Amino acid sequence: MSSSKVATRPTAPRQGRGYPRESAAVKYSVERVRNANGVEQEVLTLEDTPEPSAAAAAAAAGPSNGAPPQASSRARNDPYGGYEPAQKKRKSDVASGSGTRGYAAGYQQAPAAAVGYAPGQYAPAQQYNAYGQQVAAAPAASGTKRKHDEYERDNRDGQRGRERQVKYADSDGHFIVEVGATVSDGARHDYVIERLLGQGTFGKVVAAKRKQDSRRYAVKIIRAVHKYQEAAKTEIRVLTLLTKNDRANIKKCIPLVSHFDFHGHTCLVTPLLSCSVFDFLKDNSYEPFPLSHVQRFGRQLLTSLAYVHDNKLIHTDLKPENILLERTQVTIVPSRRNRHRKILDDTGIQLIDFGSATFEGDYHATVVSTRHYRAPEIILNMGWSYPCDMWSIGCILVEFVTGEALFQTHDNLEHLAMMEKVFGPMPTAYATLAQQKTSAAQQPHPEWFKRVPANQRSKKGDYVLAFPLSTTQKQSVKFVKGMRKLKDIIGPMNSASQQFADLCEGLLRWDQRDRLTVHEALDHDFFKETINDEGSHSR
Structure with missing residues (x-):
């Protein structure tokens, strides 16, 4: 992702931060404008730049007493700038011009030796015109984005999204069976699904191989609906009784190997037999x-x-x-x-x-x-x-x-x-x-x-x-x-x-x-x- 700020391009060299290079595919426009002192300067504007708000401009100007701005309590000193992504704005935030949580708008970290600030503090960025003269910083948008910030945020959000998107049940509460997926009791055993054996109003039955010993079992995965989950409790009670009183399975009532909850689905593990x-x-x-x-x-x-x-x-x-x-x-x-x-x-x-x-x-x-x-x-x-x-x-x-x-x-x-x-x-x-x-x-x-x-x-x-x-x-x-x-x-x-x-x-x-x-x-x-x-x- 490209930067989203409006910035002047100085002719005087500055010490770099080691950031990745911007993509050559980034589109921008160059304008020559005069500042308040009548000095002409060159301004680069990237196409995805949001319009700066008045609140952002005020934030860019820094505290009125000239003290250095303090880093947000949510900021972390890490290689990518250390900022958490901004929260989604509420209507009241927009009205009051707030809502830039986690970003110190308009500031970049500079070498402490150059500006006299302790490590971890953030100093105003120095801007220069085409002739190397120092000028006032151009207003920056609230929530300024940088390429490295985008990369980290995308990774974090992608992971969170994947976690949210893992669906174990359809809209009717039936478990979504995927060959190769695993159901686990969370402590001792994991069961890798090999095929669907059958299904009904109660849920589904799958053939699965237990990772720990490669034995195959039938796993009855009960539908995530209250009445079926309650019926599963009765079935567990019944099978536990029948299994306990017939350890050798002489009476040929299917024995219960184990049972556990998996994301709202009661799972009953029994021996894997043949067809009905x-x-x-x-x-x-x-x-x-x-x-x-x-x-x-x-x-x-x-x-x-x-x-x-x-x-x-x-x-x-x-x-x-x-x-x-x-x-x-x-x-x-x-x-x-x-x-x-x-x-x-x-x-x-x-x-x-x-x-x-x-x-x-x-x-x-x-x-x-x-x-x-x-x-x-x-x-x-x-x-x-x-x-x-x-x-x-x-x-x-x-x-x-x-x-x-x-x-x-x-x-x-x-x-x-x-x-x-x-x-x-x-x-x-x-x-x-x-x-x-x-x-x-x-x-x-x-x-x-x-x-x-x-x-x-x-x-x-x-x-x-x-x-x-x-x-x-x-x-x-x-x-x-x-x-x-x-x-x-x-x-x-x-x-x-x-x-x-x-x-x-x-x-x-x-x-x-x-x-x-x-x-x-x-x-x-x-x-x-x-x-x-x-x-x-x-x-």
Whole structure:
């Protein structure tokens, strides 16, 4: 940057300060003017020079008593003039002519021997005309800039700007993932991000390598939004409990390695596993798993859930996305519709995502679970507990043998109607209880139920599900009508598949009080069957 002052060019030589040379590209103009004594002098004006103010001119003249001006308390005696950049002016500063903090306007440091001042003091600069005669100093602008000042200020401001510009979250509070960036606990470990594994409303999960030992982990980076940060505290509490009581990870609930805060984002570090069961299904063109694999998945999943329930916890968000494979080595076994059907060599899985887990005695949110795996008592706002997890397990197991979600809908009434088609009509006693709870809670859907005339199967005042409504779209009616019974969905029946259907029916009962508990499900005869199929070679 060039100088911004107006200065005369003396013919008499002066001792230099060792400043860098001005750039040859600096543009200026030269004028010859006469001073008050009629002596002609040459004046250089650089193009970026601001107009001097009256206040600056007064400052340039120095104290009226002739004493040397004192350096600002903010000035430092350094090789570049020692001045802090001027503060931005306030409106009142402009009006009063002040606001030149940190600059001794119109003065340059001169050799102490030449002018008789002690080191560190600042003396008036001596100005000369074209004939070597001393003249009065030309007025200088407040906040005079010099090239070396600009260089230092740019460096300082650039660094401050870079510090301010480091953004870790977008406008929605989601962490901005950059490969190669580092998240750190600030004390012991740094995690270098290698790739994004997944993301959701809660935040993002990345694969990262720990610098200190080169081990790889999954780091769940929670969104910087209050409600998600609060949920993260619950997840840490849950994972800490589950990890503490199962150090060897026999129960296969993902263990918590560590947790820390990183610029407002709670980070949870866990072992790095393979893809989710859902991602494997998707990558395998939604080919069903062999029933032998479903048996192993079901046993391990129920074992994990039994451990959760035994610790007085309800997971509330069981789904294939929250079940991770430990390994994804496969064998290709062609099928009738897929030449490249993949069969897992290892069926080891672990249960993850305890962000929605709820202790039995804690507050229960009105709505939990992902839609496709949501139990009827949640939809009907009838209160929920451990059995809602069992319903989700039933939906997951059916999805494993079909490759597709059992209930593909986003409408509550349609969802309930689909359940009726698969499991049979909602019992009138259950429907009546649901209607009563709905009315008492003043929910906006009393039209979901209708009275039925008294007969041998129902008594006066009984209710049944009212589907379709007059407002129900024809497409919805057609879709529900096309649903099949559970046994038809599961497919050909042999001893193992019959036991599997019986297990699912026990998990998917309307009334949560009638469903199998997790320990009852583990004792079911399906897990005692010997199954020989294309997945039997796996472990």
